[in-house]
Amino acid sequence: MDFISILSIFVMACFVGYYVVWSVTPALHTPLMAVTNAISSVIIVGALVAAAANGSPAAKWLGLAGVVLASVNIFGGFAVTERMLAMYKKKDRPGRDGAGKGDKA
Amino acid sequence: MVLPPANTTDLSIAADAARLVDSWVALAYLVAGVLFILALRGLSSPATSRRGNRFGMAGMLIAVVTTLITHEIASLPEILGAIAVGGAIGFVIARRIAMTAMPQLVAAFHSLVGLAAVLVAVAAFLNPLAFGILGLDGNILAVSRVEMALGAAIGAITFSGSVIAFAKLNGNMSGAPILLPARHVINLGTLVAILGLTAAYALAAQAGPGQGLAFWIIVALAFVIGFLLIIPIGGADMPVVVSMLNSYSGWAAAAMGFTLHNSAMIITGALVGSSGAILSYIMCRAMNRSFISVIAGGFGAEAAAGSGEAREQRPYKQGSADDAAFMLKQAESVIIIPGYGMAVAQAQHALREMGDLLKHEGVSVKYAIHPVAGRMPGHMNVLLAEANVPYDDVFELEDINSEFAQADVAFIIGANDVVNPAAKTDRSSPIYGMPVFDVDKAKTVMFIKRSMGGVGYAGVDNDVFYMDQTMMLLADAKKMVEEINKALAD
Numbered sequence: 001m002d003f004i005s006i007l008s009i010f011v012m013a014c015f016v017g018y019y020v021v022w023s024v025t026p027a028l029h030t031p032l033m034a035v036t037n038a039i040s041s042v043i044i045v046g047a048l049v050a051a052a053a054n055g056s057p058a059a060k061w062l063g064l065a066g067v068v069l070a071s072v073n074i075f076g077g078f079a080v081t082e083r084m085l086a087m088y089k090k091k092d093r094p095g096r097d098g099a100g101k102g103d104k105a
Numbered sequence: 106m107v108l109p110p111a112n113t114t115d116l117s118i119a120a121d122a123a124r125l126v127d128s129w130v131a132l133a134y135l136v137a138g139v140l141f142i143l144a145l146r147g148l149s150s151p152a153t154s155r156r157g158n159r160f161g162m163a164g165m166l167i168a169v170v171t172t173l174i175t176h177e178i179a180s181l182p183e184i185l186g187a188i189a190v191g192g193a194i195g196f197v198i199a200r201r202i203a204m205t206a207m208p209q210l211v212a213a214f215h216s217l218v219g220l221a222a223v224l225v226a227v228a229a230f231l232n233p234l235a236f237g238i239l240g241l242d243g244n245i246l247a248v249s250r251v252e253m254a255l256g257a258a259i260g261a262i263t264f265s266g267s268v269i270a271f272a273k274l275n276g277n278m279s280g281a282p283i284l285l286p287a288r289h290v291i292n293l294g295t296l297v298a299i300l301g302l303t304a305a306y307a308l309a310a311q312a313g314p315g316q317g318l319a320f321w322i323i324v325a326l327a328f329v330i331g332f333l334l335i336i337p338i339g340g341a342d343m344p345v346v347v348s349m350l351n352s353y354s355g356w357a358a359a360a361m362g363f364t365l366h367n368s369a370m371i372i373t374g375a376l377v378g379s380s381g382a383i384l385s386y387i388m389c390r391a392m393n394r395s396f397i398s399v400i401a402g403g404f405g406a407e408a409a410a411g412s413g414e415a416r417e418q419r420p421y422k423q424g425s426a427d428d429a430a431f432m433l434k435q436a437e438s439v440i441i442i443p444g445y446g447m448a449v450a451q452a453q454h455a456l457r458e459m460g461d462l463l464k465h466e467g468v469s470v471k472y473a474i475h476p477v478a479g480r481m482p483g484h485m486n487v488l489l490a491e492a493n494v495p496y497d498d499v500f501e502l503e504d505i506n507s508e509f510a511q512a513d514v515a516f517i518i519g520a521n522d523v524v525n526p527a528a529k530t531d532r533s534s535p536i537y538g539m540p541v542f543d544v545d546k547a548k549t550v551m552f553i554k555r556s557m558g559g560v561g562y563a564g565v566d567n568d569v570f571y572m573d574q575t576m577m578l579l580a581d582a583k584k585m586v587e588e589i590n591k592a593l594a595d
Contacts, residue, residue, distance in 0.1 A: 001131070001366045003248060009368050010359060013375035016142055021380040024148045026476065026501055027490075029384060029483030030207055031158075032148050033351050036377040037214045039141045039161055040358045042370050043221050045172045046236075049365065050228035051187070052178040053235030056314070059228040060179070064187045066224035069217045071191025072198075074165055077214055079199035081158050084207075087490040088151035091497050 031084045038077025044070035126175070131368065133171040138372030140164030145376060151496055168369045204491040205448045208347060208480040209275040215350045216267035219331075222260025222357035223324060226253050229364055231315050236365060244312040249364055254303040254320060256360030258327040263353040265331030270346050273335075274480055280340030288337060289401065295330045299323055338399065341445070341522075343480045344388045345399045352381025384482050391476035391502075393528075393538035421557065424576035426585060429551055430592030432576070433459075436513035436549075438469040440505065442542055443485050444478050446519020446553075450582035456518060457492040459586055462593040471508070472499045473542060475523040506543055515547035517569075518582050521554075525567045534565055550575040553582050 024032050047070055050063025140160045147157015169188075178184065202210050230253060233239040238249035245253070272278035285291065306312070306319035338346050359374020389396050433439060441460065447453060460470040472494060478485045489499055509515060517524055527534040528541045544550050550569060556579055557570070569575055578585050 001368075003363075006363055006366060006368075006371060010363070010371045010375055013138070013372040014379050016372075017145075017376040017379035018383065020142060020145045020376070021383045024145065025150060026387075027474075027483060027486040027496055027499060028148045028151065028154060029387075030211075030481060030487045031154065032145070032380060032483070033211050033347065033384070033481065034207075034214075035144055035148070035158060035161055036351060036355065036380045037211060037218065039144060039165065039373050040218050040354045040377040041221070042137070042141070042165065042168050042373045043218060043225060043358045043361055045168055045367055045370055046225035046229070046361045046365055047221060048169065048172045048184065049176060049235055050225060050232065051184050052173075052176045053232055054179050055234055056228075056232035059232035059235065062224045062228040062231070064183060066221045066228070067184060067187040068191040069221040069224070071188045072195035073191075073214050073217050073221075074195065075192040076195025076199040076210075078158060078162050078165070079196050080202065080207075080210065081161075082155065083199060084204070084487055084490070085151070085154045085158060087204075087487070087493075088154070088496050089490070089493065090151075091495040 027088070028085075031081050034077055034081040034084065038074055038081060041070040041073040041077065044074065130171060130175050133167055134367055134369035135372075137164040137168040137171070137369040140167070141369070141373050141376060145380065164369070204487055205451060206275075207487060208343065208484060209271055211481060212267050212271040212274055212347055212350065215347075215354050216264050216271060218354040219260045219263025219265075219267060219350075219357060222354075222361055223257050223264060225361050226257035226260060226364075227324070229253055229361075230257075230317075230320055233314050238364060239314070245314070247307050247312075250307045250309075250312060250317075250320075251303060252360050252363040254306055254323050256357055256364060257320070257324050258299050258303070259353055259360060260357040261324055261327035262331035262334070263350055263357055265328045266335045266346075266353070267331075267350050269332055269335040270343065270350060273340060274343060274347075280343075282339040283336040285333070285337070288333065292330060292333055295326055295333070299326050299330070302326070334400070337401075340480070341477070342392075342399050344477050344482055344484075345385050345392075345396070347481045348381050348384035348388055349400075350381070352378050352385060355379075355381055388477055388482060391540065393536075393540070419571045421571050421577050422575065424551070424578055426578070426580075426588035427592045429576065429578055429585075430589045432549055432551075433463055433468065433514060433516075433589070434466050434593065436463075436468055438471070438508075438512050439463060439514045439516055440509065440512045440547070441470065441472045441516045441518065442520050442524060442544070443472065443474065443489070443518050444520025444523060445480060445484075446521075446555075446582055448479055448484065448488055448519070450519065452518060452583040452586050453488045453492040453494075455583050455586040455590060457489070457494050459590050459593065460494065460498075462590060466593075470498065471505060473502070473505045474499060475502055475520070475540075475542065478520060478523060502540060502542065509543045510546040512547045514549045514551060515542070515544040516551045516553075517544065518553045518586070521567055522565070524569055525565060527565055527568065536565060544569060545572060548574060551578055552576070553578045553580070553585050555579065555581060 047066030141164045144157045144161030147153045229236045233245045302319045355377025362370025474485045524544045528536045528539040
């Protein structure tokens with residue numbers, strides 16, 4: 001891809017991000033931060049490229065370290081988001097106590 | 106490729122095949138990017154949010170698998186081991202972390218993204234061939250040099266800034282602003298130096314793998330500036346700082362996406378970057394402060410110094426848990442306003458219990474949340490959700506503010522500045538212009554506070570303490586609510 005195509009994708013994605021993020025309900029701003037954190041770890045792609053390649057042992061080890069860091073974030077970020085989102089519940093139907101099981105509403 | 110093609114026909118077939126594979130790879134990354142967009146889109150409502158999160162996971166899986174199957178891998182076990190080690194650590198942390206510690210956790214995660222970006226940029230600098238950015242003349246392509254340097258710099262700023270934010274949020278470091286003399290000059294000078302060195306590196310004649318002192322200096326300076334940028338910013342401005350670092354981690358990923366020509370990274374970087382920027386904007390608007398003034402830092406320190414003199418003792422009414430329980434029971438509608446103090450006291454579960462007891466008595470109970478309550482955007486919402494408060498009982502500032510005039514009790518727990526009427530009336534107040542809850546319109550105000558001594562973060566006295574209809578409940582928030590619950594249950 002040439003620079004201009006990449007730049008076009010970037011600019012368009014900024015606009016998509018702008019509209020999508022404004023539509024996020026303020027109650028979910030903390031999960032939003034957690035999940036954006038998880039997806040920004042897509043930087044792992046760069047770390048994998050470095051870790052997979054021959055040619056420079058130093059670059060390979062840096063890549064592997066990057067893979068570890070990004071993996072902490074990917075698994076940690078998605079898992080903690082999942083945990084938070086599972087807590088958001090609608091109002092209980094009358095007759096049931098607060099400590100419900102979650103999923104089925 | 107071991108065998109050279111025998112003739113030109115074979116050559117063109119091989120080229121066609123390669124182009125086909127390239128298209129599929131590009132398509133896979135594009136799908137991953139779209140799945141990330143859907144992950145954020147899901148967060149528009151709690152009902153769709155979990156499905157959104159699954160889309161995000163699927164996108165990440167596609168991105169990782171695509172990368173692994175399309176690159177010649179020297180040693181797969183090492184890579185899988187690295188993923189397993191990191192993944193296990195992340196998973197365990199995510200399971201164990203207390204919800205009140207979420208701001209620290211997010212700051213820590215940001216620092217990891219930042220550091221990973223630096224590592225990737227340095228790896229690209231040392232082995233540009235692997236990243237496809239080595240020019241025919243043996244130098245790294247000039248445009249890639251700019252992308253790499255910026256990616257490394259933003260990553261390094263994200264890393265050291267997030268480490269400081271983490272230390273402040275986690276209490277390893279005082280939340281008070283640390284003000285260096287001439288800090289604006291130092292910060293601006295460092296930023297200019299980073300940009301100048303980036304230009305110098307881009308224009309350098311010799312820029313082969315690992316060549317270029319400028320690159321290393323950029324990384325070092327960026328680590329320093331990240332540190333310097335965050336130390337002057339005080340505790341309650343942390344929602345802005347955390348959002349801002351969130352944004353930076355996105356731009357760092359985007360810069361590395363440019364280096365790798367990878368659409369998944371670019372789309373994600375742009376999404377995360379704009380997400381963090383919008384959250385910062387929302388937080389600043391909720392404090393009526395400009396982004397620049399938050400970043401310049403020092404808020405709170407000056408204000409506290411100003412209000413230190415001449416605060417005379419004013420009469421106020423103190424109540425007990427029994428008084429409060431009695432009045433709450435009589436009320437028809439109660440609006441609860443939680444703040445950071447509730448998180449510190451871990452009072453959310455006791456508070457939910459109080460809400461349930463009151464509902465049993467037929468009282469209408471609602472929760473009102475200010476955008477900057479707590480230490481990160483949405484912090485209070487998560488804590489209430491953790492305590493099983495249904496999200497349709499929780500309201501935003503603009504949705505509930507008109508209801509205070511009809512409310513019997515405004516119950517303030519661990520909040521202060523967000524209910525201060527000085528923001529509406531006193532032009533000289535440091536919080537003037539900040540949107541606040543109109544609690545002074547409620548028939549009765551109950552204010553849980555540890556003692557009359559401390560004032561809010563902004564260091565301003567609060568007229569609500571001294572109003573006729575205000576009952577001060579001076580105690581630890583959790584203990585006080587538990588006592589009220591006991592009295593309600595009797």
